Amino acid sequence: MTSKTELAVDKFLEQTDSEVASFFEACVHCGMCAEACQFHLSTGDPKYTPIYKLRPMERAYKREKAPFSRLKKMLGLAPKPVTEKELIEWAPLVYDGCNMCKRCTLVCPMGIDIAGTIRKMRAGYAAAGLAPEEL
Amino acid sequence: MSFLNLVEGPLFTFAAAVFVLGALWRLIGIIRIGRAKDISPPKASAAAGFIKGNLRHFFPRGIFAKRTMVHIIGGYGFHLGLFMLVFFGVYHIDFLNERILGFSWPALPRWAFLLTSAVAFSGLITLWVRRISDPVMQLISDKDDHIGSWLTFLVMLSGCFALEQAHDSLRGVHMLLVDIWLIYFPFSRLMHSFTFFLSRGQSGMTYGRKGKVR
Amino acid sequence: MHNQFYSLRNFLKLSVLMLMLAAFAAPVAAQSVRPPGNAVNLDDGIEDGPSNALGDVSDTEFWDNFRGGNPSELFAPAPEGQVMTTTGQQWRMIREKFIRKYLGWAPVIVIGLLAVFYLVRGPMKITAGRSGKTLPRFTLSARVAHWFMAGVFIILGLTGMIILLGRVVIAPYLGLEANSVLTSAAMQGHNLFGPIFIFALIWLFIKFVRGNFFQWIDLKWIFKLGGFFGGHVSSRQFNFGEKTWFWMVILGGIVISVTGVIMLFPGLVEDVRWLQLSTILHALGAVALIAVAFGHIYVGTIGMEGSIDSMLKGEVDENWAKEHHDLWYEEVTGKSAKEEETP
Ligand code: HEM
Numbered sequence: 185m186t187s188k189t190e191l192a193v194d195k196f197l198e199q200t201d202s203e204v205a206s207f208f209e210a211c212v213h214c215g216m217c218a219e220a221c222q223f224h225l226s227t228g229d230p231k232y233t234p235i236y237k238l239r240p241m242e243r244a245y246k247r248e249k250a251p252f253s254r255l256k257k258m259l260g261l262a263p264k265p266v267t268e269k270e271l272i273e274w275a276p277l278v279y280d281g282c283n284m285c286k287r288c289t290l291v292c293p294m295g296i297d298i299a300g301t302i303r304k305m306r307a308g309y310a311a312a313g314l315a316p317e318e319l
Numbered sequence: 320m321s322f323l324n325l326v327e328g329p330l331f332t333f334a335a336a337v338f339v340l341g342a343l344w345r346l347i348g349i350i351r352i353g354r355a356k357d358i359s360p361p362k363a364s365a366a367a368g369f370i371k372g373n374l375r376h377f378f379p380r381g382i383f384a385k386r387t388m389v390h391i392i393g394g395y396g397f398h399l400g401l402f403m404l405v406f407f408g409v410y411h412i413d414f415l416n417e418r419i420l421g422f423s424w425p426a427l428p429r430w431a432f433l434l435t436s437a438v439a440f441s442g443l444i445t446l447w448v449r450r451i452s453d454p455v456m457q458l459i460s461d462k463d464d465h466i467g468s469w470l471t472f473l474v475m476l477s478g479c480f481a482l483e484q485a486h487d488s489l490r491g492v493h494m495l496l497v498d499i500w501l502i503y504f505p506f507s508r509l510m511h512s513f514t515f516f517l518s519r520g521q522s523g524m525t526y527g528r529k530g531k532v533r
Numbered sequence: 534m535h536n537q538f539y540s541l542r543n544f545l546k547l548s549v550l551m552l553m554l555a556a557f558a559a560p561v562a563a564q565s566v567r568p569p570g571n572a573v574n575l576d577d578g579i580e581d582g583p584s585n586a587l588g589d590v591s592d593t594e595f596w597d598n599f600r601g602g603n604p605s606e607l608f609a610p611a612p613e614g615q616v617m618t619t620t621g622q623q624w625r626m627i628r629e630k631f632i633r634k635y636l637g638w639a640p641v642i643v644i645g646l647l648a649v650f651y652l653v654r655g656p657m658k659i660t661a662g663r664s665g666k667t668l669p670r671f672t673l674s675a676r677v678a679h680w681f682m683a684g685v686f687i688i689l690g691l692t693g694m695i696i697l698l699g700r701v702v703i704a705p706y707l708g709l710e711a712n713s714v715l716t717s718a719a720m721q722g723h724n725l726f727g728p729i730f731i732f733a734l735i736w737l738f739i740k741f742v743r744g745n746f747f748q749w750i751d752l753k754w755i756f757k758l759g760g761f762f763g764g765h766v767s768s769r770q771f772n773f774g775e776k777t778w779f780w781m782v783i784l785g786g787i788v789i790s791v792t793g794v795i796m797l798f799p800g801l802v803e804d805v806r807w808l809q810l811s812t813i814l815h816a817l818g819a820v821a822l823i824a825v826a827f828g829h830i831y832v833g834t835i836g837m838e839g840s841i842d843s844m845l846k847g848e849v850d851e852n853w854a855k856e857h858h859d860l861w862y863e864e865v866t867g868k869s870a871k872e873e874e875t876p
């Protein structure tokens with residue numbers, strides 16, 4: 185039996201093509217995207233930092249798909265697996281925390297397309313039936 | 320074999336091999352995943368977008384530049400400074416010439432080398448203290464960020480410590496840290512020095528295809 | 534620049550050597566010394582001085598002249614026969630008998646006092662507890678300026694201490710060779726980070742000067758000893774202690790910077806006594822700042838609950854603000870700091 189988490193993670197991995205992979209590989213955690221996102225600017229809450237909204241998907245990629253991920257898993261250095269609790273916690277960020285304005289991409293030194301990746305992340309939520317009901 | 324010979328000889332060769340092979344493996348690994356098919360008809364060239372995306376993100380955008388000024392100045396100061404130090408410091412040119420390349424090029428004069436070091440150090444310190452003193456940065460930073468910053472800092476600091484060139488042991492410590500840095504590089508976020516062009520380029524491709532590079 | 538630096542060092546070393554030679558030779562010279570014919574030459578002076586000093590004719594005039602170098606003409610060629618200055622003697626006395634011997638104890642004593650204070654009084658808690666509500670206190674760029682200075686200050690403090698005290702603290706335990714390696718490293722580091730300190734100082738000044746000017750209300754703070762021994766003290770954005778620290782850093786920093794630049798570029802001054810004064814002021818200023826910095830770090834971390842938030846998050850708890858900066862709290866919020874003391 186496949187759990188919701190597995191369904192979501194599988195979809196995340198499927199959605200992570202070389203473009204999204206290069207985003208996760210290149211992000212330097214510089215935090216500049218936060219300075220562009222209206223959700224962060226108007227609330228002051230760090231959780232609205234654009235790259236942070238992608239965290240579960242990033243973790244899934246780094247644990248299961250990234251180069252050296254098998255080596256890191258063997259050595260116990262891979263990031264922890266994604267949990268359902270976490271996915272539920274992130275749902276408001278993924279669905280209500282981004283209006284696809286793409287300002288973060290303008291400011292990002294790595295040109296990371298957060299909005300496009302959030303859309304792909306939503307596909308994972310939908311596949312797992314974790315998307316908010318009203319949608 | 321003396322300590323210096325070890326860290327400049329076999330250990331350096333090993334570290335350099337790990338660096339080159341590891342970095343290649345990772346880059347190829349990312350590219351091999353392949354891009355998802357885009358079925359919409361292209362409005363403009365994706366390849367041009369790749370290049371545009373890469374160039375576009377060298378320059379800060381007006382409306383945001385002010386808010387991120389400290390970061391931009393620190394970032395450029397550090398990266399350009401380090402680049403100049405590594406490739407135009409006379410000791411580095413000599414080392415590369417003798418060990419690897421077999422040719423050399425003009426070096427920075429000593430005063431410029433020291434000035435550049437000061438700029439690079441200032442930049443790196445700025446970037447790291449910003450990382451520890453802001454809730455956003457505290458939330459998104461992980462161990463890798465700190466290890467990367469500190470390893471790079473220690474490599475630079477040990478290099479600075481060896482500047483008198485009076486003690487082999489100081490040069491040895493610098494080289495040992497360089498070796499560790501080279502080995503750490505491909506497995507860490509330090510790889511952003513290579514992956515940045517993939518990331519900028521691919522988002523440039525996606526938007527280039529749609530006719531507007533962000 | 535580089536050459537001058539080394540020639541200065543050689544010059545000082547030579548002075549010391551000569552001084553020792555002269556001290557040996559002087560009693561003998563009183564009876565039967567003939568000036569060596571070539572004593573004017575620095576190279577030959579060392580070898581021929583003492584052996585020829587056992588000659589036959591007494592000549593105190595020679596030795597007076599020998600030591601009569603003019604300290605104000607450091608880089609000018611000395612007149613015939615004049616080899617060294619004697620101001621170095623007093624400088625050496627101050628450096629060896631006072632600075633190297635006692636100065637290093639200042640930070641140690643401060644740490645000891647802080648430890649005693651901590652054990653006796655414990656940390657200052659936020660008495661009303663944390664409210665959970667916060668007020669913005671420092672912008673990100675101010676925080677970065679602060680930590681930038683703190684980082685550079687720590688690097689310079691450590692390397693400077695090695696340069697100053699390595700000979701008396703490190704060498705006896707780890708040996709001369711280890712000390713020589715450490716000092717060489719520390720010297721290069723110190724020289725490179727010195728100029729960065731000037732930049733850090735300017736940055737810090739710009740970001741923190743507002744609110745740091747002394748005011749009448751500071752007098753009350755002084756009379757109540759800052760509230761460290763009980764009692765409530767009022768203050769606006771910065772209290773007297775913080776203001777004093779700010780101005781110590783700025784003024785002390787200027788002294789250290791100016792004297793540091795002089796030592797880094799000795800060609801800037803003509804008179805060797807400026808250099809000697811510089812080394813002394815530089816060490817005094819630096820050690821004083823280091824000593825007080827421990828007090829600052831204590832209050833900023835374990836000494837006072839809630840302080841570090843202002844530098845790590847940029848925001849402080851409202852109750853922290855009410856208790857330590859009540860007037861500032863009232864200015865910022867427009868509310869009274871006395872009411873609604875509920876946690
Ligand atoms: C490394 C340990 C340090 C810690 C934990 C620390 C902590 C702090 C904290 C918490 C504040 C804010 C106080 C408030 O909210 O009013 C502060 C302010 C300040 N610190 Fe530090 N600090 C450190 C090192 C330094 C150093 C080395 C310097 C200078 C050489 C320095 C200079 C200042 C100045 C000028 C201020 C501005 C406030 C004032 O006017 O007093 N700090 N520090």
Ligand code: SF4
Pocket residue numbers: 210211212213214215216217218234235291292293294295296
């Ligand atoms: S701006 Fe870009 S590189 Fe920086 S943290 Fe955000 S996504 Fe990562």
Ligand code: SF4
Pocket residue numbers: 220221222223233234281282283284285286287288289298299
């Ligand atoms: S695209 Fe989304 S994450 Fe990026 S700035 Fe806009 S709202 Fe924020």
